[in-house]
Amino acid sequence: MGSKRKNDSGGEREEGWHESGKKNKRESKEVEDKKEELGVIIKSKTKDKNFSNVNPLKVAEWIKVAVGRVKAVKRVNGGGLLIECMSKTQRKKMLWLEELGQIPIESYMRQEKKICKGVMYGVMMDITVEELEEELEKDQVVEVRRIGKRDEKGEVQSTMVVLTFELENMPEQVIIGFQRFRVNEYRPSPIRCYKCQLFGHMAGSCRGKRRCAKCGRDHEFRDCDVKGQGKCCNCGGEHSTTFKGCVEQIKAKEIQRIKFEEKTLYASAVKSYKEQMEKKIQREKVQMNLRQEKAIKSMTKSD
Numbered sequence: 001m002g003s004k005r006k007n008d009s010g011g012e013r014e015e016g017w018h019e020s021g022k023k024n025k026r027e028s029k030e031v032e033d034k035k036e037e038l039g040v041i042i043k044s045k046t047k048d049k050n051f052s053n054v055n056p057l058k059v060a061e062w063i064k065v066a067v068g069r070v071k072a073v074k075r076v077n078g079g080g081l082l083i084e085c086m087s088k089t090q091r092k093k094m095l096w097l098e099e100l101g102q103i104p105i106e107s108y109m110r111q112e113k114k115i116c117k118g119v120m121y122g123v124m125m126d127i128t129v130e131e132l133e134e135e136l137e138k139d140q141v142v143e144v145r146r147i148g149k150r151d152e153k154g155e156v157q158s159t160m161v162v163l164t165f166e167l168e169n170m171p172e173q174v175i176i177g178f179q180r181f182r183v184n185e186y187r188p189s190p191i192r193c194y195k196c197q198l199f200g201h202m203a204g205s206c207r208g209k210r211r212c213a214k215c216g217r218d219h220e221f222r223d224c225d226v227k228g229q230g231k232c233c234n235c236g237g238e239h240s241t242t243f244k245g246c247v248e249q250i251k252a253k254e255i256q257r258i259k260f261e262e263k264t265l266y267a268s269a270v271k272s273y274k275e276q277m278e279k280k281i282q283r284e285k286v287q288m289n290l291r292q293e294k295a296i297k298s299m300t301k302s303d
Contacts, residue, residue: 038071038087039110040094043080044103045263050079054101062101065204067093082110092143095164098188102201102266104259109166115142118170118183123161132161132176139174140166162186187260190252194221197233197241199252200266214240 044050051059052075063070063083071084085091095107095115108115123132123146132144143164146157163174163183173180190199196208197216210218215226216233224230230240234248243249251273258276259269 037109038085038091040083040085040091040107041076041080041110042083042094042097042100042105042107043078045106046104046265046268048268049103049265051075051081051103052079054103058101062205065202066097066100095143096145099191099266101205104263104265116165116167116170117162117186118165119147119160119162119186120174120181120183121160123159123176123181125157125159127176135176136163136174139171141174142166185260187256190249190256192241192252199248199255200270213242216241 042051059081060073063073067085067090069086070090071086073084074082076082083094085094091109095109097105097107099105106115129144129146133141136144141163145162145164147160147162148157163170163186165171170183170185173182175181191202192199193201193203193206193208194213195203195206195210197211197213198208210220211233212219212224212230213221214224214230216231217224229238231237232239232241232243232246232248234241235246237243237246239246241249255266255269255273258264258272259266262269262272264272
């Protein structure tokens with residue numbers, strides 16, 4: 001991949017992953033988008049792993065699961081990938097990706113314009129995404145997305161809004177009308193597999209057994225007949241796996257925090273979390289022993 005081969009006319013062509021097959025209806029969409037820049041460059045955020053030393057078949061499958069079939073993929077300097085998207089919609093999905101195959105990534109359009117993501121809170125519900133995009137264009141915001149909160153009745157939009165800036169460093173605040181909003185670094189919630197319900201991977205790459213998010217049995221969530229409280233298949237508690245107070249979800253959030261702060265892989269963050277917990281347990285044991293020794297000494301003196 002990325003090498004050059006002779007074509008039938010004796011010239012050279014660059015090798016990559018290309019979509020094959022007959023012409024289809026997407027051609028009309030490609031014609032509409034041909035004036036748009038549809039190339040997205042992705043690079044690993046970690047120093048110990050980049051796409052130059054990862055199985056290309058696995059990478060191709062990760063991309064397909066994440067955004068669907070793309071036009072082409074080529075290697076670029078620095079261990080990154082240039083992904084030629086089929087449409088603006090696919091490009092948008094690609095730019096929103098936080099990781100690929102559990103490798104944390106940064107993505108930006110081919111013109112070398114890097115992007116960063118921030119989140120602001122308390123944005124009134126009657127302000128539409130389109131209005132926000134128009135208002136924040138001056139701040140070089142290229143994408144606006146409201147974060148939805150799911151409940152038993154479906155997905156409900158919230159006052160939390162994620163902004164994608166076409167900047168290397170995001171601003172500390174933005175102004176909407178006359179109101180100022182603080183912009184914080186966007187850290188997505190831990191990924192939970194909708195198949196096995198474990199954290200740290202997606203269903204597309206899951207090799208585990210299917211488990212219901214509500215009762216833990218082998219069926220789809222929509223087919224669950226359990227009424228009232230469920231049973232968490234991760235911790236065994238009397239709640240569903242989506243409960244924010246679940247000890248396993250709290251643990252996954254802490255691992256996610258370590259992953260972003262240390263800019264490392266999820267697996268490395270899990271290892272760091274375990275090491276931190278072991279040190280914490282050791283400190284608690286030492287403190288308990290000191291308290292016991294102090295209590296014994298005080299009893300001895302009183303005698």
